[in-house]
Amino acid sequence: MGRDVAMLAQVLHTTLRAIGSEAAGTAGSEPLTTRKRAYAAELRAQSAERRDQRAPGGASGGSGVPTVPQLCPSAAAGADAGRKVSRVLETVGGGNPPPEAGPLPGNDQGMAQRRGGVESRILRVLRRPLADGAVVALASVFALGTLSAPAQSSKTEVRVGALLSITGAGSSLGNTSRAALEVAVKRLNHQLKNAHVTLDIVDTGQDPDRAKAGFDKLAGEGVKLIIGPQSSSEVAAIMDAANQRGVLVVSQGSTASSLGIPNDMIFRFVPTDHVEGRATVDLIKNDGKKTIVPLWRNDRGNQGLADSVRAAATAEGITVTDGFSYAPNTTDFGAALQAVAQQVAKAGGDTAVYLAGVEEVADVLAAAGSVQGLDQATWYGGDGSAQAKQLVDDAQAVAFAEKTGSFPSPLVALPKGAENRHHALLKQITRRAKATVDAFGLAAYEAVRVGVRALVAAGANADAAALRSAFTNAADDYKGITGKIELDQNGDRASAPYAFWSICFKKSPAWHRTGTWTPGADPTGPGRTTVTGCPKTKT
Numbered sequence: 001m002g003r004d005v006a007m008l009a010q011v012l013h014t015t016l017r018a019i020g021s022e023a024a025g026t027a028g029s030e031p032l033t034t035r036k037r038a039y040a041a042e043l044r045a046q047s048a049e050r051r052d053q054r055a056p057g058g059a060s061g062g063s064g065v066p067t068v069p070q071l072c073p074s075a076a077a078g079a080d081a082g083r084k085v086s087r088v089l090e091t092v093g094g095g096n097p098p099p100e101a102g103p104l105p106g107n108d109q110g111m112a113q114r115r116g117g118v119e120s121r122i123l124r125v126l127r128r129p130l131a132d133g134a135v136v137a138l139a140s141v142f143a144l145g146t147l148s149a150p151a152q153s154s155k156t157e158v159r160v161g162a163l164l165s166i167t168g169a170g171s172s173l174g175n176t177s178r179a180a181l182e183v184a185v186k187r188l189n190h191q192l193k194n195a196h197v198t199l200d201i202v203d204t205g206q207d208p209d210r211a212k213a214g215f216d217k218l219a220g221e222g223v224k225l226i227i228g229p230q231s232s233s234e235v236a237a238i239m240d241a242a243n244q245r246g247v248l249v250v251s252q253g254s255t256a257s258s259l260g261i262p263n264d265m266i267f268r269f270v271p272t273d274h275v276e277g278r279a280t281v282d283l284i285k286n287d288g289k290k291t292i293v294p295l296w297r298n299d300r301g302n303q304g305l306a307d308s309v310r311a312a313a314t315a316e317g318i319t320v321t322d323g324f325s326y327a328p329n330t331t332d333f334g335a336a337l338q339a340v341a342q343q344v345a346k347a348g349g350d351t352a353v354y355l356a357g358v359e360e361v362a363d364v365l366a367a368a369g370s371v372q373g374l375d376q377a378t379w380y381g382g383d384g385s386a387q388a389k390q391l392v393d394d395a396q397a398v399a400f401a402e403k404t405g406s407f408p409s410p411l412v413a414l415p416k417g418a419e420n421r422h423h424a425l426l427k428q429i430t431r432r433a434k435a436t437v438d439a440f441g442l443a444a445y446e447a448v449r450v451g452v453r454a455l456v457a458a459g460a461n462a463d464a465a466a467l468r469s470a471f472t473n474a475a476d477d478y479k480g481i482t483g484k485i486e487l488d489q490n491g492d493r494a495s496a497p498y499a500f501w502s503i504c505f506k507k508s509p510a511w512h513r514t515g516t517w518t519p520g521a522d523p524t525g526p527g528r529t530t531v532t533g534c535p536k537t538k539t
Contacts, residue, residue: 155196158455160185160448161218163228163238168205169328169358172388173230173253176441179433181227183425184445188452195456197448204229206358208237219245224467225451227444232256232301239266246464248471250451252443255383256304260490265464267471267491269443269482270412273301274524276383277308279410279498279517284352284380285316286529287405291347293377294323295340295364297357297384305356305382312524321347323354333364337371344377353404356382359390365407366396375400381409386501387438387511398509406502406534408514412439413499415483422481436511439482439496446480495523504534 162181165174178201185199200223202214211234218226219241226242229235230253242249242265250267257272284292292313296306303325310320324339344351353374355361361381368374379401386409391397401407419426429437429445451471455462458470478485488494500515515531 155192155194156456156460158195158197158452159221159223159225160197160199160452161214161223161226162199162201162444163204163211163214163218163226163230163234164201165206165230166201166203168207169360170206170230170253170384172359172390172435173438173440174203174206176429176433176435176437177228177230177252177444179429180437180441180445181448183429183432184448188449192452192456195452197452199448204234206231206234208233212237212241215241215247215249219247224248224462225448225455226250227447227451228252230254230440231299232259232304233299235259235266235268236300239264242266243464246467248451248454248467250447250471252447253383253440254301256300257308258300258304260488260492262489262491263468264491265468267447267475267487269447269485269493270440271493271496271523273304273308275495275519276410276498277305278312278519278524279527279529280305280309280354280380280382281312281316281318282517282527282529283408283410283500283515283531284313284354285318286531287352287378288350289318289352289378290350291319291321292352292354293321293340293343293347294354294356295336296323296325296355296382297328297360298325299328302356302358302382302384306354309354309356316526319347330360331363333367337364337368337374341371341373345373349376351377353377353379354382355379355407356384358384359388361385362388362390362394362397365391365400366394369396369400369403375403378405379407380405381407383409383411383440385409386411387436389435392503392509392511398503398505401503402505406504406514408500408502410498410500410517412443412482413497413516414439414442414481415497418481418483425481442482446478446482446485449480450474450478450485495519500531502534506535 160181162178164177165171166178167174181199181201185197188195188197200218200221202210202217204211204214206229211229215226215238224246225248227250229238229251232254235249235251235254236256236259238249239259239261241247246265248265248267250269252269254268255270255273255276257274259266259268260272281292292309294306294309296302306323306325313320321343323343324336326333326336330336340353344353355364357364361384365379368379385391391401391407425445426437429441433441451474454467454471454474457474458466462470472487472491475485475487483496486494497519498517499513500517501511502514503509504512504514506512512534514533515529517530518528519525520527
């Protein structure tokens with residue numbers, strides 16, 4: 001039986017390829033349906049012949065081999081049997097897959113010869129006694145509605161890469177961005193008629209070297225659109241390569257204004273630190289603070305935020321001390337906190353500590369609780385730690401935040417009514433990410449939708465200038481869940497409203513929206529600040 005099944009497997013494999021190629025448009029070929037019926041008829045005849053030859057009382061119990069309609073009484077059943085045929089053949093044939101068939105001829109005469117050879121080989125195998133399992137498997141394949149030619153897709157493949165911090169620093173935004181991108185690609189593939197989008201994600205761990213290696217990998221594979229990276233240090237690491245290779249890069253988290261360069265391949269779907277810094281200073285001023293002591297993670301993005309807060313505060317007459325910066329790999333924050341404590345003590349009352357970092361901010365706040373005098377200032381955060389789960393999961397960090405003003409931190413706000421209008425989308429992304437998605441994660445969703453539109457419009461052979469122009473046109477006045485997108489001369493989002501999120505305790509610690517900031521005509525000038533505070537707890 002093993003030789004019979006092995007031969008049958010080879011014949012089936014070759015037949016499928018021959019018919020698939022025939023369906024691609026070979027001129028003058030006999031209709032596919034006619035051949036399927038002929039094969040099925042021959043199979044029924046062979047099955048009847050085997051019943052006549054079998055002695056009564058045999059293994060079949062006198063019932064013989066079922067006919068094709070009995071095996072597959074419907075097209076759906078036939079399709080299911082067809083999908084299982086390879087496994088059936090492997091089972092009855094000792095687990096060996098069908099051998100690879102040779103290349104098919106590329107002309108009509110060769111195709112005709114190929115079909116003829118396939119037919120004769122099928123009939124030779126069918127005229128030999130076969131095991132029941134092999135006959136059943138063959139019948140399943142040739143049942144009406146089962147053997148259909150593979151669809152010849154005319155869709156253009158659009159490859160999208162993503163550089164995200166799935167692990168390590170920045171993983172909160174990295175994982176919500178991944179969920180947003182996966183949902184966006186699924187929806188695009190459902191909506192697009194002439195294109196199919198694939199997504200390739202590289203985990204950078206928010207390490208600039210890993211981001212550069214990931215970029216080189218994706219660009220080397222021909223990817224022309226990359227979403228991320230999310231930090232400014234990573235964007236700086238790949239900027240030159242993106243310009244040299246002509247690859248569109250759209251970051252959903254980079255804010256460093258120092259990276260705003262006209263006519264390059266870097267776009268950013270969030271405002272720069274100039275806008276966020278102004279929003280933060282307006283809140284601090286609204287709270288009546290006279291001095292700011294900055295403490296920041298020494299990377300491109302958080303350095304930019306510290307610089308912008310300093311500039312905006314100085315313009316408003318608020319004193320800003322030297323502050324302190326810590327290395328990204330810092331785990332012991334004792335020295336940093338002692339330096340901040342000295343500056344807070346010297347400043348006196350009405351002092352704010354501005355802390356710009358990412359998830360390690362939870363460790364900073366937890367350690368700050370044991371440093372004398374730090375609880376006398378009101379603490380404010382940046383976007384990198386806003387809504388980070390690590391902060392509300394750390395009891396010591398939560399306790400210190402409660403004592404020092406709940407640590408209000410800015411994030412780009414969704415337009416009024418957007419949460420209700422896009423409730424199903426937000427729920428889908430949040431469920432997939434297992435975390436609440438913020439406007440930065442949603443910026444990744446918008447980026448891939450605009451980017452794919454640009455790639456399709458530009459065409460496969462577009463150069464860097466054409467890609468940039470197509471992206472700018474696609475982004476211009478695009479209205480999505482994060483609102484209307486307007487890019488400045490550097491390809492960065494010109495402005496946006498912000499919401500302030502604070503760590504509030506209501507039954508359990510959680511992030512709550514406690515205020516808003518609306519930009520003025522000049523997005524880097526004073527805006528309108530409103531403060532609502534944490535929800536009141538019932539006593």
